[in-house]
Amino acid sequence: MDLTVASFLFQDGVITGAIYALLAVGIVLVFTVTRVVFVPQGEFVAFSALTMAAFQTGRTPGTLWLLLALSTLVLLLDVLAGVRERDRTRVLRALLIYGAIPAALAVLVVWLAPRQLPMMVQAVLSLALVIPLGPLLYRVAYQPVAHASVLVLLIISVAVHLALASIGLVLFGAEGSRIAPFNEQRWSVGPLQITGQSVLVIAASVVAIGALFWFFNRTFRGKALRATAVNRAGAELMGISSTKAGALAFTLAAAIGALSGLLIGPITTIVYDTGFLIGLKGFVAAIIGGLISYPLAAAGAILVGLLESYSSYWASAFKEVIVFTLILPVLLWRSFNSLQIEEDDE
Template sequence: MNLQIALLLGQDGLTNGAIYALLALALVLVFAVTRVIFIPQGEFVAFGALTLASLQAGKLPGTIWLLLALGTLIAAIEGSLAMRRRQFRRIPVILLVNCGVPLLLAGGLAAISAATLPLPVQVLLALLLVVPLGPMIYRLAYQPVAEASVLVLLIVSVAVHVTLIGIGLLFFGAEGSRTPSFTDVSFEIGDTLLQGQTLLVVVASVVLIIVLYLFFERTLYGKALRATAMNRTGARLMGISGTLAGMLSFTLAASIGAFSGILISPITTIYYDSGFLIGLKGFVGAIIGGLASYPVAAAGAILVGLLESYSSFWASAFKEVIVFTLIIPVLLWRSLKARHVEEE
């Protein structure tokens, strides 16, 4: 390995690590607020990328039908609860939010070819189709068992993950998709060529991390999420709704996942099940941070990206094994250091 190869591998490692860092932050956020180990995080990566690819191909993305189905189911549940409580004024709002908005999106996409729209509009449409799935999945799968043990929530996560993979295969097929590059600009730094797409991924990831930091530090909802993460019981006593915190955390996680998928869609071919492996590497970074520390989780995810990149050069057949083996000494060290406390 010479210096040029080392720099190229480092560039790839930082690019992958930036995406893993975003996913690690989302996993830490969801676990801290809801105690859910959000295994389906990777599916939002795949859905974001494949939805954008479908829009650019002039097809109606399958995620719109999932959005309609989940919205209809939630409208039926919430409408039934509103009728039992005699809150009849809420029913039109429930129908408009859960059924009207998805129908409006479906009608707009059916009337206008998304392939002719500018790239920023296509990205926005892809986010509008994928991000609402996060709070919808929380409402249907996690909210009814929000007070259950971590093990029960993990089992629910596995079920949601398997279901979403099957839905992804149904909607997008077994063939992979890759979107055109967002930019063809490149820079020469010595003997190394720095791709503009790589730089865009890293810069966008850093900007999103800064936005998340400002959200948690400067906004009321961000502080409410931090309070819920630190002490759920205390947050409830202060009037912070656990349901609202869960909805918000899943919305942020879905946003981060879908945005990450859109960022990497021009770099790698995405299949319906590609998100699981990507999300799992973000989970390794989250474990390094103890599912509690955002900075350590982000640093661990970047380490995972660099380790994956350099191990692909030295032992490409075992790069996945090397990456996931990293979690063993971390878990061993944490198990020896941490004091075991029975969950109440």
Template sequence: MDLTVAAFLFQDGLLTGAIYALLAVGIVLVFTVTRVIFVPQGEFVAFSVLTMAAFQAGKTPGTLWLLVALALLALVMELGVAARDGDRGRIVRAVLVYGVAPLILAMVIVWLAPRELPLMIQAAMTLALVVPLGPVLYRVAYQPVAQGSVLVLLIISVAVHLALTGLGLVMFGAEGSRIPAFSDERWQVGPLQITGQSLLVIAASVVAIGALFWFFNRTFKGKALKATAVNRAGAQLMGISSTGAGALAFTLTAAIGALSGLLIGPITTIFYDTGFLIGLKGFVAAIIGGLVSYPLAAAGAILVGLLESYSSFWASSYKEVIVFTLILPVLLWRSLKSTHIEEDDE
């Protein structure tokens, strides 16, 4: 390996590491707030790319009907709880949030989908479909068992992942898709060719992580999420809704996943099941951060990206094994450094 090849591999590792950093931050966010190890995080990435590809083809994406179906299921669940408690206000909110809003969105998407729209408008439509899947999934799958053990929540996450993967195959088919790049600019820097899309990926990752830092430290809702992450019981005693915090955390992680999909879609071909492998690498990075530290998770994501890139040169057949093996020494080191606390004592 000469310096030119090493530079190419470093560029590629930094690019993929930036995407893994976004996913790792999303996984840490959900876990700290809800104790859910969110296995389906990568599905937001895949659904984002495949939804955008459907808009490019002038078709109405299956994501719309998935969102409508989940919203109707959430509406039934909300109406059942509200009727039992005699809460008329909750009934009105449920109808507006899970009934009226998805119906309006469906009509707008069906009208706009066949039209030739600018790329940025199609990207906005993609975000409008994929991001709401986060809070709706939380309401349907996680909120009813929010007080369950971490193991129960993990089992549910695996089930949700398997369901979404199967639905992805039904909605989008087995063919892979790419989407157009948001920038076609190219610059030659020595032996390296820097593309506008790669700079956009890195810049978007830095801005998104910076925005999350500002959100958690400067806004009321962000501080509420932070309080819930530090002490869920104490936050509830102070009047912070754990249900609201969970829905907000899932909304943010869905936005992170959807954004990651739009960034990575022009660079690599995405299939209906690609999200699982991408999400796992984000999970490895999150583990490096102990599932609690955002900066360490982001740094771990860069490490994972670089390790994957250089492994593809030295041992391409084993690059996935090498990346996932990284989790073993990290877990061993953390198990030796950590004091075990029973879940009931948290």
């Protein structure tokens, strides 16, 4: 391997690592707030890219029907709960949020889909269809068992992932898609060819992580999420709703996944189950951060991206094995460290 090849691999590793960093931050966010290991995080990546691809080919994306189905289910659950509790306000709010708004969005999407829309409009519509799936999934699958054990929540996450993967196959088919790049410029820096899309990926990742840092440290809702992550019971005693915190965490995770899908869609071909492997690599990065540290998770994501890139050169057939093997020494070290802490406490 010469310096030129090493530079190309480094560039590729940083780009993919930036995507994994976003997903790792989303996984850490959901786990710290709700104790849910969010296995379906990668599905938002695939659904977002495939939704954008459908818009670019003039088709109504299948994500719309999934959104309407989940909205209808949540509408029925909330209306029944409101009627049972004789809470008129809850019924009216459910009719507006889960009835009128999704219906209006559906009419807008069906009308606009066959038209040649600007890419930014397509991206906004894709995000509008994918991001609401996060809180809807939380309401249907996780909120009723919010106080269950971590193991039960993990089993539910695996079930949700399998269900979404199957639904993705029905909605999008087995063929892969690749969306057009948002920036087609190219620059030559020595032997490297830097594309505008790669710069956009890194810049968007840095801005998104910076925005999350500002949100958690400067806004009331962000501080409420941090309080829930530190001490769920204490936050509830202070009047912070753990249910609303969980819904917000899932919304942010869905937004992170959807943004990642739009960023990675022009770089690689996406099929209905591509997101699972991408999400697992984000999970590896989150494990490096102990599922609690955002900076360590982001640094671990860059490490995963670089390891994957260089492994594809030296042993392409085993690159996935090498990447996932990275979990073992991290878990081993953390197990020893945890044991030492327990012994000190005793």
